[in-house]
Amino acid sequence: MDVLNKVPVREQDAKVRATNFEEVCLGYNKEEAMEEAVRCINCKNAQCIKGCPVSINIPGFIEKVKEGDIEAAYQVISEASALPAVCGRVCPQESQCEGKCIRGIKGEPVSIGKLERFVADWAAQNNRKPEGAKEKKGKKVAVIGSGPAGLTCAGDLAKMGYEVTIFEALHEPGGVLVYGIPEFRLPKENVVQKEIENVKSLGVTIETNVIVGKSVTIDELLTEEGFSAVFIGSGAGLPKFMGIPGENANGVFSANEYLTRSNLMKAFREDSETPIMHGRKVAVVGGGNVAMDAARTALRLGAEVHIVYRRSEEELPARVEEVHHAKQEGIIFDLLTNPVEILEDENNWVCGMKCVKMELGEPDASGRRRPVEIPDSEYVIDCDTVIMSLGTSPNPLISATTKGLETNKWKCIVADEEFGKTSKEGVYAGGDAVTGAATVISAMGAGKAAAKAIDEYLSNK
Numbered sequence: 001m002d003v004l005n006k007v008p009v010r011e012q013d014a015k016v017r018a019t020n021f022e023e024v025c026l027g028y029n030k031e032e033a034m035e036e037a038v039r040c041i042n043c044k045n046a047q048c049i050k051g052c053p054v055s056i057n058i059p060g061f062i063e064k065v066k067e068g069d070i071e072a073a074y075q076v077i078s079e080a081s082a083l084p085a086v087c088g089r090v091c092p093q094e095s096q097c098e099g100k101c102i103r104g105i106k107g108e109p110v111s112i113g114k115l116e117r118f119v120a121d122w123a124a125q126n127n128r129k130p131e132g133a134k135e136k137k138g139k140k141v142a143v144i145g146s147g148p149a150g151l152t153c154a155g156d157l158a159k160m161g162y163e164v165t166i167f168e169a170l171h172e173p174g175g176v177l178v179y180g181i182p183e184f185r186l187p188k189e190n191v192v193q194k195e196i197e198n199v200k201s202l203g204v205t206i207e208t209n210v211i212v213g214k215s216v217t218i219d220e221l222l223t224e225e226g227f228s229a230v231f232i233g234s235g236a237g238l239p240k241f242m243g244i245p246g247e248n249a250n251g252v253f254s255a256n257e258y259l260t261r262s263n264l265m266k267a268f269r270e271d272s273e274t275p276i277m278h279g280r281k282v283a284v285v286g287g288g289n290v291a292m293d294a295a296r297t298a299l300r301l302g303a304e305v306h307i308v309y310r311r312s313e314e315e316l317p318a319r320v321e322e323v324h325h326a327k328q329e330g331i332i333f334d335l336l337t338n339p340v341e342i343l344e345d346e347n348n349w350v351c352g353m354k355c356v357k358m359e360l361g362e363p364d365a366s367g368r369r370r371p372v373e374i375p376d377s378e379y380v381i382d383c384d385t386v387i388m389s390l391g392t393s394p395n396p397l398i399s400a401t402t403k404g405l406e407t408n409k410w411k412c413i414v415a416d417e418e419f420g421k422t423s424k425e426g427v428y429a430g431g432d433a434v435t436g437a438a439t440v441i442s443a444m445g446a447g448k449a450a451a452k453a454i455d456e457y458l459s460n461k
Contacts, residue, residue: 004107007036009114014328018299021183021268024325025089028111030070033118037065040110043102048112051100053445054152056080058097058112065115074123077116078130082155082199083148083444085124085191086177088117091441092319124194132202133161139458142167142227144212144398147175148440149233149431151199152447153454158202160455165227167210172264175235176432177440179264180256182293184300188263213397218405222426228461229426229454232413233447236392236432242285246342247388251277251350255286255294255389262297279303279385283353285339286389287311290437292322294387295331305331306381310338310358310371334381336360338371342386352380392437402427412436420450428454 010026011017017024028036040062048058057076064073077084093099093113101109122128139162143154146168154164172178177192186192200206212218212234221227239254241247258276261267267276282298284291287309295305307326309316312335316323327333336358343352357377360369399407406414406423413422413429420428430446432438 001035001038003039003103006039006108006111007032009111014325014330017184018329021300023187024184027121028114028118030068030118030122033065033115034068036111036115037062039103040066041103047100047102048097048110051096051098052080053096053441054080054448056097056116061119062110062112062115065119070119070122071126071128073119074128075131077119078123078198080448081444082130082152083177083195083440084116085120085195086148086186087441087444088113088115088120089186089191090181090439092439094320096441120195121191124190129198129201130155130159133159135161136163137161137458139163139228140165140226141454141458142221142225142230143233144218144230145169145175145233145235145431145433146173146196146206147177147233147235147431147443149235149433149443149447149450150175150231151196152444153231153233153430153451154204154447155199155202156448156451157454158199158204160451162455162458164204166204166206167212167216168206168208169211169234170264171208173206173208175233179260180290180293182259182263182297183268184296185293211397213401218398218402218424218427228458229428231420231447231450231454232398232422232427232429232433233431233443234394234398234433235443236394236412236437238393238395238411239388240390240392241388242339242390244339244341246344246350249342249344249350249386250348251279251384252342252386252388253277255284255290255387256392258294258387259290259297262301268297268301276301277385279383281383282306282385282387283308283334283339283381283383284387284389285309286391287316287318288389288391289318289322291387291389292318292326294389296326296329298385298387299329299331303385306334306383307331308334308337308339308353308355308381310336311368312336312360315368336371338373339386340378343380350384350386352382353386354378354380392432394433394436398433410436418449419453420446421453426457 061076265274358371431443
């Protein structure tokens with residue numbers, strides 16, 4: 001076998017998948033997984049673990065895959081991660097565990113993400129569950145939000161023996177996993193729902209349609225509802241816009257709204273009652289993973305799609321795999337391009353977008369070269385739909401209704417990085433509500449750290 005190169009992973013053909021919402025990547029079977037696992041050299045001082053925000057024992061689980069003992073591999077992973085089937089699909093492994101893999105110095109790193117996905121999918125198909133708490137602590141903890149941070153924190157606390165209730169504002173649990181990430185990247189029924197069921201099997205209660213700050217406040221949870229601590233993992237669902245002329249035209253959406261309609265409300269289905277814009281030509285402004293998700297969704301709904309980004313391809317914040325998949329599917333990249341106005345027809349519908357060409361100047365505070373406008377380079381992109389994918393910030397409702405909870409100028413909750421402790425006693429926070437929009441796995445890392453800190457706080461109380 002070739003130890004320098006990954007075992008290739010099967011994918012749907014680009015032309016076929018561009019017309020459906022089924023999963024793009026088909027993953028490994030057992031033989032392929034075992035063959036890939038042999039490439040791991042089982043380092044004693046494993047750098048991959050250091051690259052993992054939830055510190056999965058990666059060589060430990062891969063060793064079990066090598067032996068063909070997939071059940072044991074699953075138990076190793078589930079000690080550290082509540083959402084392995086999700087992480088195996090959407091984690092930026094190339095910059096985390098695989099980015100640190102020693103095998104990657106000469107040749108390609110081990111496909112850690114694909115192996116994790118295989119193990120988690122095997123466990124779901126064979127109805128294996130993570131192991132719960134041996135004894136109960138007799139204390140209640142409230143978790144706000146059922147996204148990756150909330151689910152991880154709740155799962156870890158339940159394993160420690162706490163009685164955990166998650167409060168979710170939407171009608172379905174899962175947070176960004178259900179409203180943000182499309183079906184073709186993260187199947188809802190077979191992956192997300194099963195992982196949520198696993199968390200519930202540990203004894204976690206999930207209450208949906210509860211808007212903390214409206215239905216109940218954090219102070220009420222602590223003083224009237226009998227909770228000893230609260231974790232805020234409410235995400236960042238408030239979209240940002242550019243503030244350019246024409247942004248209020250009909251046919252301009254935030255990526256958040258567009259994706260929620262498709263992913264959570266199933267607007268892509270013929271039988272859905274939720275409408276969605278079936279654009280002829282769609283311009284997506286932004287270059288992150290969410291922009292790729294919105295663009296690839298619009299393509300599947302029958303549009304010609306342009307991604308408009310003001311820097312070059314090297315600076316695209318999206319995962320390399322997502323950019324690669326988008327290009328394969330026929331999405332057009334208008335790079336070094338910045339919108340300055342959205343044009344409207346007499347009925348206030350989008351009919352084009354005026355842009356200027358950019359060039360890269362000196363590096364800015366982010367370390368990336370700053371885009372500078374080229375004079376007299378204006379031109380118009382023909383489009384009838386514009387999707388703004390410029391990042392999100394936390395909804396200020398929780399901070400506005402909680403006394404003594406400090407926020408920063410971006411309306412993010414201030415919490416220490418190591419433990420998620422906020423300015424209010426007994427209240428912890430993590431994930432996008434603290435950092436602004438980031439990755440699923442970094443939110444899980446924050447949920448994990450907070451669970452440990454809450455346990456220490458309540459043990460000493």
